[in-house]
Amino acid sequence: MPEGTIVLVTDRPDRSAALARALGSVGRCEVVGTDERWTRDAALIGVVADLTLTRPEASTCLRALEKRYRGRALPVIGLLRRTSTESLRHAKTLGATVCLPAYVPPDTVVAALFNQLEAFGPVGEAAVVQGVARAGEALTSLLAEARAGSRIRMQTVEAGLTPILTAVREGGLARWLDTVWTHDDATYQHCLLVAGLAAQFALHLRFRRDDQQRFVRAALVHDVGKARIPLPILNKPGRLSPDEAAVMRTHAALGHDILKAGGECDAFTLDVVRHHHEFLDGSGYPDRLAGAAVSDGVRLMTICDIYAALTERRPYKTPMPMREAMTILQSMDGKLEAGLVQSFGRALAGERP
Template identity: 85%
Template sequence: MGGTIVLVTDRPDRSAALAAALREVGPCEVVGTEESWTSGGFLLGVVSDLTLTRPEAAGCLRRLERRYRGQALPVIGLLRRASTESLRLAKTLGATVCLPAYVPPETVATALVNQIENTVPVGERAVVHGVARAGEALASLLDEARAGSQIRMETVEAGLAPILTAVQEGGLARWLDTVWSHDDATYQHCLLVAGLAAQFALHLRFRWDDQQRFVRAALVHDVGKARIPLPILNKPGRLDPDETAVMRTHAALGYEILRAGGECDAFTLDVVRHHHEMIDGSGYPDGLSGDAVSDPVRLLTICDIYAALTERRAYKTPMRMADAMAVLQGMDGKLEAGLVQSFGRALA
């Protein structure tokens, strides 16, 4: 299963066996009552081993409920007192099933698996899995790029089919909603573009190998941002001219990073270097125009711009779909109008 399981506990000294059992289901993170739930992780489920009458425990679970309200998130509540009042409190704080705290860890893990299967629709599970696998691939890629290590494309390859399956089975809207919860700007953007590329490729009825090729290029298109200074990359607001010049180096940097790895195909290298080119010659880094801008670049650039317009940031309101499409349609001459129309139909 993809996604992360969180075990939230106020007695970590006694949680090792339970954490080990949960790790048989999926990756498990153990946290305390100070957990804020503000980060945009992709949770498969939560196990609460807390004394619910303590204010800090109740506060933690209330923050959880607010953060994931409206999502089918399984929450196993372990009760240290099997009373009607304890059960009512656990349900109030978001528990989807309650068990006595003394049950064997394996029983808790089995209950969580059953909850995932019963409460999370198949399509949503596919999206959670796809986002998790794509996120792992992207994290590995960016870590290697930052460290100056040789890029290993096999890690990226493992994330491609789950993206396509997630979008096909769970739908683009679920993919976007899940990815929009991610706080890291580069991760959110790359995962948005990958999902949009998957939807576009499916709409255009690409062959399976072409779908994977296009999604691969989308997922890695901004790898060059791993070499951009963090104060510029994470600046909340508009960049000044000098900062913009630095940011614009990311396309060529990404191309060089992947080319040096020796494992990247020409299709992906073209997209990574040229995804900011425009058919009127006004783009960068090479000022390509007309037929020099390949079809894959034309397609990916549309996905890239739409993703940038609709991203969710603490410092800006995301643009509505209709408004973002109007911006794309207003770029006639820079973008290919027929492809923009086709992209709009793919989103419908």
Template identity: 50%
Template structure:
């Protein structure tokens, strides 16, 4: 797959996910539309590698919540593959990465895009996005327990200092811990209105500082290595999720 086609898949996924977030701002979402993005994301990772996906993430002028969600989905899929987990976990984590911040669709843009530190009241409102996202997904018919758990618990920390439920230790399931590492790394390396994105080395150093008290040290150690792992599993081509939607996105890119 050419770099151009990876970029086209990325841009189509971004446009589709932007519409999903728009729907979530005032109501429910169509889970089938999100499922239609899973195969193209995995195809782009398989043929272009995670580093090519990250080039698309960081090259885009907008570093908003939709961009961040695509970033996390790619990192999570690559990390799952690196750990040798089943293909179903890869599919689940792509879906979870795309949807983990869906609750931010109901956070005011003035808070999301604020160029300085949030006030205590603004931070409290921002932190409602995890529970709100969980509610949006439930109301939209999502029943995958991992996707629901990632949406609600991706800010939980092993020492119980996270939110919204202050879970600790074994109460946080492994795939949620994995998604949390990807989420933090993505956030650190992205541009923000109040700071430039960090380098890979600096972001990994912060993850290491957060382990073992707040983050799983085994996952943190493995995550850095996953960034250099080729995503090359033939099974990814056989995933069947909304194939007409996925197939259309790929055919349009290949024909362009």
């Protein structure tokens, strides 16, 4: 971890005292107001902005920060008083590298800052670039084989697993997601998002190395059945008709059959591919499993899959902020396991279990 100063820029210093104390565990914490001039040396390693962004002085302060450190990898944690899409977009334009609701506990902010400091190092950046490239190659080969009706070779998939785990561990989930979101192909983007989320979840839960590999493998191939869905349905912008939705729902069983026919896929992956749309209350598909019939791996993957779908970026769809996506997951108690949803939220924030 680099040594240096963390600056907490705030317009409510009386309420930021607890946060300042917590940030002291990362480095020397200096509390400043919106009149900060940013005439600092290279000792600054991170900024936490606890500001009301609608105030002109807050925008002026953060624009001066962005100008002063432009071109330098500097984590800026934005604490948002409002978590709307507009507020998130505004914070990003002012240089925030990650955004959290202003009411989160100080230790959550510290965990996010730790995660950002690790991700902004040169090793982390290289790991993410390589990881996305290697995983993309594996996914491209997988989908091409599935579309052509060829036998699936899992060795191709295996080559992408360690790079994904290394990228998320060394580069951070935020950088992985930002990199993947630049890709336009919907299935490609979604599978890589789920794979990164699965890697973060597995690392957070401290899975053994072989279990990390199994979980990320299943995530990367979970939607292979979409290779057999007609493109007008697969790539349709907006809501599907009931008939189109029925066709789309066949992708889970199709994916299971594709991988099973290849003869190289493990039982865990086959289970996840077939059942990642099942819910605990029996309302999912294709087999309407319920309760104990839904395996632990499926319970974990379904959470990753839904979160990725909510936060995807499309030309016709505004991405949903993390807080709103987590609120939806939390509202699905009875369909999803509430304790696992809470654990997933902590994994997203970079908290240690």
